[in-house]
Amino acid sequence: MRTQRLVAAGATLLAATLAFSACGTRSNTSSGGSSSGTSTKVAKIGVIAPLSGDLSALGLGIKNSVDLAVKQANDQNAVPGWKLELDAQDDQATPDVGKNAATKLAGDDQVVGVVGTLNSSVSLSVQPVLGAANIVQVSPANTNPTLTKGADPANNPKRPYKTYFRTCTTDLVQGPFAARYLYNTAGLKKVATIHDKKAYGQGLVAAFSDEFKKLGGTITDAETVNPDDKDFSTVVSKVKPTSPQAIYYGGEYPQAGPLSQQAKAAGLNVPVMVGDGIYDPNYIKLAGKTSEGDLATSVGAPTESLASAKAFVDGYQAAGYKEAYAAYGAYSYDAANAIINALKTSLKSASDAKSARSATVEAMPSVSFDGATGKVAFDPYGDSVTRVLTVYKVTGGAWKPAKTEEFK
Amino acid sequence: MELFVQQLVNGLSLGALYALIAVGYTVVYGIIQLINFAHGEIFMIGAFGALTTWLLLGSASSNTSVWLLPVMLIGGILAAVAVALLMERFAYRPLRNAPRLAPLITAIGVSIFLQEAVRLFYGDIPGFPDAKLAIPFPQIDVVTGPAVVIGGVVIQRAAIFTLLALTVSAVCLFIFVNRTRLGRAMQATSQDPDTARLMGINVDRIIMVAFVLGAALAAVAGLAHGLRYTNIDFRMGFLAGLKAFTAAVLGGIGNIAGAVVGGLVLGVVEAMVTTYIPGQFGGSAWKDVWAFVILILVLVFRPQGLLGARVVDRA
Numbered sequence: 001m002r003t004q005r006l007v008a009a010g011a012t013l014l015a016a017t018l019a020f021s022a023c024g025t026r027s028n029t030s031s032g033g034s035s036s037g038t039s040t041k042v043a044k045i046g047v048i049a050p051l052s053g054d055l056s057a058l059g060l061g062i063k064n065s066v067d068l069a070v071k072q073a074n075d076q077n078a079v080p081g082w083k084l085e086l087d088a089q090d091d092q093a094t095p096d097v098g099k100n101a102a103t104k105l106a107g108d109d110q111v112v113g114v115v116g117t118l119n120s121s122v123s124l125s126v127q128p129v130l131g132a133a134n135i136v137q138v139s140p141a142n143t144n145p146t147l148t149k150g151a152d153p154a155n156n157p158k159r160p161y162k163t164y165f166r167t168c169t170t171d172l173v174q175g176p177f178a179a180r181y182l183y184n185t186a187g188l189k190k191v192a193t194i195h196d197k198k199a200y201g202q203g204l205v206a207a208f209s210d211e212f213k214k215l216g217g218t219i220t221d222a223e224t225v226n227p228d229d230k231d232f233s234t235v236v237s238k239v240k241p242t243s244p245q246a247i248y249y250g251g252e253y254p255q256a257g258p259l260s261q262q263a264k265a266a267g268l269n270v271p272v273m274v275g276d277g278i279y280d281p282n283y284i285k286l287a288g289k290t291s292e293g294d295l296a297t298s299v300g301a302p303t304e305s306l307a308s309a310k311a312f313v314d315g316y317q318a319a320g321y322k323e324a325y326a327a328y329g330a331y332s333y334d335a336a337n338a339i340i341n342a343l344k345t346s347l348k349s350a351s352d353a354k355s356a357r358s359a360t361v362e363a364m365p366s367v368s369f370d371g372a373t374g375k376v377a378f379d380p381y382g383d384s385v386t387r388v389l390t391v392y393k394v395t396g397g398a399w400k401p402a403k404t405e406e407f408k
Numbered sequence: 409m410e411l412f413v414q415q416l417v418n419g420l421s422l423g424a425l426y427a428l429i430a431v432g433y434t435v436v437y438g439i440i441q442l443i444n445f446a447h448g449e450i451f452m453i454g455a456f457g458a459l460t461t462w463l464l465l466g467s468a469s470s471n472t473s474v475w476l477l478p479v480m481l482i483g484g485i486l487a488a489v490a491v492a493l494l495m496e497r498f499a500y501r502p503l504r505n506a507p508r509l510a511p512l513i514t515a516i517g518v519s520i521f522l523q524e525a526v527r528l529f530y531g532d533i534p535g536f537p538d539a540k541l542a543i544p545f546p547q548i549d550v551v552t553g554p555a556v557v558i559g560g561v562v563i564q565r566a567a568i569f570t571l572l573a574l575t576v577s578a579v580c581l582f583i584f585v586n587r588t589r590l591g592r593a594m595q596a597t598s599q600d601p602d603t604a605r606l607m608g609i610n611v612d613r614i615i616m617v618a619f620v621l622g623a624a625l626a627a628v629a630g631l632a633h634g635l636r637y638t639n640i641d642f643r644m645g646f647l648a649g650l651k652a653f654t655a656a657v658l659g660g661i662g663n664i665a666g667a668v669v670g671g672l673v674l675g676v677v678e679a680m681v682t683t684y685i686p687g688q689f690g691g692s693a694w695k696d697v698w699a700f701v702i703l704i705l706v707l708v709f710r711p712q713g714l715l716g717a718r719v720v721d722r723a
Binding site: 052053054056057197223224225226228229230231232233234235237238241254257258261262265266267282285286288 | 638682683691696
C-alpha cells in the first residue's frame, strides 16, 4: 500500500513540476525614454517576446528595437499630449506563458498596442486575448499564414482577428521561395524534410513541399522531431539511406544547429536549409564548423544592406543596447512605428488610453510609411504588402546574403 | 540490415547516457527510498563543471588536446560530487525522518534551484559565457574527430566514448558494491538500515557514498553529453533526468544492473521505433510515446521492472 501511495504522489508531483516549469512569468518592465514636461497622459506599447531561454537573443532584439522606437517617438513628441511607455513581457516561447502575458497587458488600461510575438505558436494563443480586448497586435516575426488567413490560408483565406497585423511576410511565401532557390538556383532535385511539429515548422515544411513537388522535385523522406530533442542521430540515420541532396528543416536554431552538426557527423554531408528561425549567429555556434553551406531564408532584405535601415541601425547603436538587434530588430522597430502612426490618429481626441483601443485598430489599415525595412503597409488580411525575401548562406563562419528577390 | 545496425548503435549510445544517469536514481533510491528528482541537475552540473575546467585551463589557447579529457572529467566529477554532498547535507538529511513526501518535494525544489542558479549566475562569473543560451562545448580532438565507419555503419567517436565510459563505470561499480567493505555496507544498509546501524555501520556515511557514486556517474554522462551534442544548457538535466528515471524504473528501481539494462533498452527502443513504426504514429516525434508505452507494458506485466527491484519492502 505504501508503495502505491508513494507512486501516486510522485506522479502528481511530477505533473505539478511540469506545470510549474511552464508558468512563472519573468516580467521585465522598463519605462521608455525621457519624459517631456508637457506630456501628462500615458499610453503603453506592450512587447510579448521570449526574453529568457533559447530564443532570448531574438526576443531581446525585439524588445530593444521597440524600446528605441518608443524613445524616439517621445523625443520627437510624435503623439502630442501623450507619453509612450514600453511594457515588455517574457513569453518564454511558450503559448501558455504568452497567453498569461497577453492577459496581463490586456488588463492594463494604459496598453493600446502590442508588438509580438516571435513564435507563431505563441501568437495563436495571444490573438484571442488581445482580439477580445480590442488591442492592436503587430508581429515582427510570425510567419504562419493561418494567423491572418484562417485555417485554410491557401484556398479559402478568412481573417480571424481584425486586431492582428504583421510586418514580415509569411510561410506561404517563405517556403516556396526556399523551394525555388533549391530547385532553380542550387539545382538540387531531391530533398528530405524534417519539422518540429510547432505551427511555424509545420507550416514552413508544408508550403515548401507543395512548391517543390510542383517544380518537379522529389521529397525523399518527411520526418518529424520533438521540439525538446537533443539527439537527432536516429532521425538522421533514417533520412540518410534515401540519399537526399539537401535537408529542409522547419524549426528554430536551438534544434536546427545540433541537427545540422549531427547530420554531418553521421556522414550526411548535404546543406541544411531552414526558414528565418535559424538566421542567427547562434545557429553557427551550435552547428559548429560543419555548418558551412547551410542555408536560411529570411523575410526582407539584410538589415545592414538597406539604405532605409541606416537610421535604425545608427539609432540602435547610439542607444547602446547590450544585445544585438538580431534578425527581427528592424521589423520590430517598424511594427512599433506602425502602432505609433496609428496612435497619432486615435489618441488625438481620446480622453484615456483604453477608449482609444478600437480607434487604433481602425486606424491601422490606413497606416503607410517608409520604414526601416521598406514600405510598411498592410493588405486587407493584415499582412505586410512588402514581400521581399533573402537567402542567406553560412560562408566563413557567418551568415552572408546569397540572393535577395521580391517574391511574385 | 545496415540501417538496423546503425539504429542499434545510435540507440545503445543514447541508452548508455541514460544508464549512466539512471544509476544515480537507483543507488539513492535503494538506500533511502528517495526519488531524487534533482539528480538530472547533478548531470547538468557535471557538464558545467567540465566546461568550467576547460575554460580555466584550455580556452586561452583554444586547447583541445586529449590530456584535457581526464582533467575535465575530474573537474566535472568534483563539481557534481560537491553539489550532491551539499544537497544531501542541507536539503535531505534534515528530513531523514520526515514523511516521504517531504524529501520528494524538496528534491523538486532543489532541482528548480540548481537550474535557476546556473541560468542566472553562471554568466556573471568574469570570462564565462552566458548560460541563458546553449553554450558550445569544447571539442576534444581524439574523442570528437571524424566518425568511425565500419561497413557503412557510422559510429561517432563520442558515442564510443560514452559506451566505453558506461562499461568502465559499470564494472568499477560492480566491483565496488560486491567486493569492498564499503560496498557490502551499502548493501546491508539497503536491506535494513536499523540493523546495519546496530552492526556498527555509519548509515549517514553510506548515504553520502550513495550520493557521491550517483553524482560521479552523472558527471561522466554530462561530459559525454557535451562531447556528443557539442553544446550544453541549463535545462539539459530536466528531460535527461526524466528519461533516466524512466530507465531506472524500467530496469527495476534499486537494482544497479537494472538501471544499466533499463537505460540501454530505453535508448534502443527510442531508436528502433523511429525507423520501424510506419505511418502516422511512427517517426522520431513519437519515440517518447513508444518508450513510455513500453514502460507501461513492463510495469503491467512485471511491476518490479525488468531485472526486479532489489528493495526490501519495509512498509
